[in-house]
Structures are given as structure tokens and as C-alpha cells.
Amino acid sequence: MNKLSPLPSHAAGMELDETALKAAATSHLDEGAVTPAFSQHRDDIVRLxxxxxxxxxxxxxxxxxxxxxxHGMTSPAIAAELMVHATEEAAHADLLARRIVQLGGKPDFAPDTLLARSHADYDTSSDLQAMVKANLVAERIAVEAYRQMIALIGDKDPTTKRMLEGILADEEEHADELKDLLGT
Incomplete structure (x- = not known):
């Protein structure tokens, strides 16, 4: 049986720059976790x-x-599912707002510009099938938007990327559930 030899404590090319660590840690303390190396991307990430x-x-x-x-014969079950989705979307909004604040930004809850900034549309359908379809379209928009955001952010902000990946998984689940409801 071969024994693996331990890695040397300072493998070539794998050492941290201690001077840069201390400089990043001690400058701009008022910015919390946002260090100077990250700040060049912060405004774009906060906008996204x-x-x-x-x-x-x-x-x-x-x-x-x-x-x-x-309303309609199948509406109670569908209405209940729509409320579950509303609650989960509100939790996503809370995650996003919290992360914006962590990055030193200001979450924008302004109702007068909400629709203009949203990727998805509001819908006033009264037909149950049209409602489900409108929500499925919105979820598919969200799925694509989060995929693009994750790609754009890449390794620039691993914490935000992980958060967005979690939200993306929820949005994909919502889309699958809505697709199934359309068959009801």
C-alpha cells in the first residue's frame, strides 16, 4: 500500500501574500467584509x-x-401553491437585500421603478390557466437571469455566486411545479 506524502507546508506557487492580507484587512474597516480587491466589482454586482x-x-x-x-374547480390547490411560491420569492428578496447591504449598497425597494427594473412582468390574468402560464414564463425568465448573473459574477464574488445558485435551484423547482400544474 502506497502512503501519500504530505504536501510541503509552502508548496511552490501556493503561498499567500501576507503583506497584501494585512493591507486588505486594515484599510477601509468601515466596509466590513468588502476588501479593496473586491470593491472594483461591487457597484456592478449591487446593480445586478x-x-x-x-x-x-x-x-x-x-x-x-x-x-x-x-377561481375554478382546481383553484384551491393551485392557489395554495401560488402562495407558497410568493413566500419563497419574498425570502429570495430578503436574501438579495441583505447581500446588497453587506456589499455596502442600498437595496432599492422604490415602487415607482419596480416594474422598469424587473426582468419579469406583472400579470392581471383572471383565467387560472393563463395565471399559471404567466408565472411559468416569469420563472423561466428568472432562471435565465440567475444563470447569466452567476456567469457574469463568476469568481469575482464567491459568496454572492453561491447565494444566487441557491435561488436558481428554487426557481428551477418553481418552473417544474408550474409546468406540472399546467397539465392539471
């Missing part, structure tokens, strides 16, 4: 997150409207 926040808020409003206005 604020647009995602607007999208989530519009989705909450659309889902709630559909929940309360759904």
Missing part, C-alpha cells in the same frame, strides 16, 4: 442584485394577486 430584487418583488406581487383571484 437590485434588478434581481425588483424581479423577486414583482413576482411576489403577481403570485399573491393570482393566489387571491384564482
Amino acid at each position: 442584485l437590485n434588478d434581481a430584487l425588483a424581479t423577486e418583488l414583482v413576482c411576489v406581487l403577481r403570485y399573491k394577486r393570482h393566489h387571491f383571484t384564482a
Whole structure:
């Protein structure tokens, strides 16, 4: 049986720059976890997150409207699912707002620009099937938007990337559930 030899404590090319660590840690303490190396991308990431926040808020409003206005034989079960989605979208909005603040930004909840900043539309359908379809379209928009955001952010902000990947997984699940409801 071969024994693996331990890695040397300082493998060639794998050493941290201690001077840079100390400089990053001691400058701009008022910015919390945002270090100078990250700050060059912060404004763009905050803008992307604020647009995602607007999208989530519009989705909450659309889902709630559909929940309360759904009618028909299958509406109680579908309405209940729409409220579950509304609650999950609100949780996404909270995650996004919290991350924006962590990055030193200001979450934009301004109702007068919400629709203009949202990737998804609000919908006033009264037909149950049209409601489900509108929500499925919105979820597919969210899925694509989060995929693009994850690609754009890449390794520039691993924490935000992981958060977005979690939200993306939820949005994909929502889309699958809505697709199944269309078959009801």
C-alpha cells in the first residue's frame, strides 16, 4: 500500500501574500467584509442584485394577486401553491437585500421603478390557466437571469455566486411545479 506524502507546508506557487492580507484587512474597516480587491466589482454586482430584487418583488406581487383571484374547480390547490411560491420569492428578496447591504449598497425597494427594473412582468390574468402560464414564463425568465448573473459574477464574488445558485435551484423547482400544474 502506497502512503501519500504530505504536501510541503509552502508548496511552490501556493503561498499567500501576507503583506497584501494585512493591507486588505486594515484599510477601509468601515466596509466590513468588502476588501479593496473586491470593491472594483461591487457597484456592478449591487446593480445586478437590485434588478434581481425588483424581479423577486414583482413576482411576489403577481403570485399573491393570482393566489387571491384564482377561481375554478382546481383553484384551491393551485392557489395554495401560488402562495407558497410568493413566500419563497419574498425570502429570495430578503436574501438579495441583505447581500446588497453587506456589499455596502442600498437595496432599492422604490415602487415607482419596480416594474422598469424587473426582468419579469406583472400579470392581471383572471383565467387560472393563463395565471399559471404567466408565472411559468416569469420563472423561466428568472432562471435565465440567475444563470447569466452567476456567469457574469463568476469568481469575482464567491459568496454572492453561491447565494444566487441557491435561488436558481428554487426557481428551477418553481418552473417544474408550474409546468406540472399546467397539465392539471
